[in-house]
Amino acid sequence: MFEIDAKGKHFRDLNAEVREAVDKGEKEISLKNVNGQYYIATGLCGKLDITVEGVPGNDLSAFMDGPTVTIKSNAQDNIANTMNAGKIIIHGNAGDVLGYGMRGGKLHIRGDVGYRVGIHMKGAKRQSSTIIAGGTAGDFFGEYMAGGVLILLGLDSEENAPIVGDYLGTGMHGGAIYIRGPVEQKYCGAEVGVMETNEEDAKILKKLLKEYCEDLDLDLDMVMSRPFKKLIPVSSRPYGNLYSY
């Protein structure tokens, strides 16, 4: 484990130190006394384990391609922007605009998340992105979602208490959102269909949540003990032919 003390360091100095360590072949890096430094683990590639103690600044793990980043506390805004592969585990809450245009990899958050989480996240057959948040979420959850899987658990909420905000899945045209709690159609985007989950969904959820529970030391049976709603786009791709004629 290679340790770096981030106390009082500007983000450029800190991130230069991290890159230097990576270039030297360090595979496990621990960042101590982090507070607010931007762009941690941004653009890093390959198999690496990075542990962050303290609250990291905005734009954590943007464009990241492979590493696993573990945050022991809360984290801020704009995490996993256009991330391609790897995993981020956050033991506390996280802020707004998480996983913007995320193309692959996993974002596992124990606590609450803010507004515009999973905005325009993507996925295809061979590579897909996953965001799982254990608490509640603000408005615009899954806005413009194009692919991947977005899961919200409401673990600390009463059964049937609302756990997600307004404008849910607005502009959604791909992927799936699973909500472990009530969903009202009036708070969903016009493109969103709300369904009951089937066996196929249960299989997907179990597989994704097993890993989530292992990362965050949670009981899978407890997490699976409440029903989920599934949200998928039901629009007919109205602009699909826009440039074809």
Next chain:
Amino acid sequence: MNHDFQKDIAGCGLTGLISKKRNRVSGGIIAKSLTLMNDRGNGLGAGYAAYGIYPDFADFYAFHIMYDAQSARFSVEEYIKENFHVEKIEEIPTSPVPEIAINPLLVRYFISPLKEKITGPEGEEDFVVNAIMKINSEIDAAYVFSSGKNMGAFKGVGNPSVIAEFFRLEEYEGHIWTAHTRFPTNTPGWWGGAHPFTLLDWSIVHNGEISSYGINKRYLEMFGYKLSLLTDTEVVAYLFDLLIRRHGLDVETACTILAAPFWKDIDDMDPDEKEAVTALRQTYSSALLNGPFSLLFGHKNGLVGINDRIKLRPLVAATHNDMVYMASEESAIREICPEPDTVWAPRAGEPVIVTLDD
């Protein structure tokens, strides 16, 4: 911390704190919090507002005035002496800092209106507001940037730590502080354009953009306000003055007007609430703030944080004992309060209203 890097593109940053028990906190503390977000601004404006800093002159309006020309000072002081009792005049203490090559002349006045000058139906505070409007709009090169009792704003062109050092902020102790680092987008970065914007004891720091500035400005002008500081945020300070002081509304109602619920949400309210909120939206449609904002609103009795209705700018709040903190980033709070009791992200359009205990 090393900040000697080429600038990144970012946005404004704000931070604030309040001790509900009126324990006074040094300006060095809030400067430390703001300086952590140095890179949110670009050096074209930073500032601080503090409450409780002038206990020896608590009964007097503390005017902080910036002058770009000595002649303006003569004109302003002539006007002030005609209309106010002057308890004390002094230059605002500053320290030379290499980053600030040129600064306006900065003078403060502890004054109270001459009773015989207040004629007609207007009250003392109206008289003071009118004097501020007159100085700011009619006397060239003079701007009143702070005018409340037992409070003051300190602001200028520079980074957070530079402005704090320049104004010797560590020498002040207040029970409410707000602070701001600026990244000017579509208005000039000048000394008068730095935040906070104040009027009487109302002060505003703001991250975002008031897209409704034109509508709000014309509305305020109908009530005699003169918008002279070239920046959208100015309207917020005057709107709070209009709604709370002149129209007698409470802070919560004022917030409902500025960040009004959407009509579709009003439709879902119970009948009484629906009627009340509909009346507010209709009466005060020109006071609605549109566009992205998070802002902190300081006043003599408390501190308020509020976001726009779809949360287009960040705001985090935290508590520790009798302290409440609000900032653009959680790290800015933890820089001065490493172990808060609670930390949360306020919901869009829902104000966090903190009032002093007494």
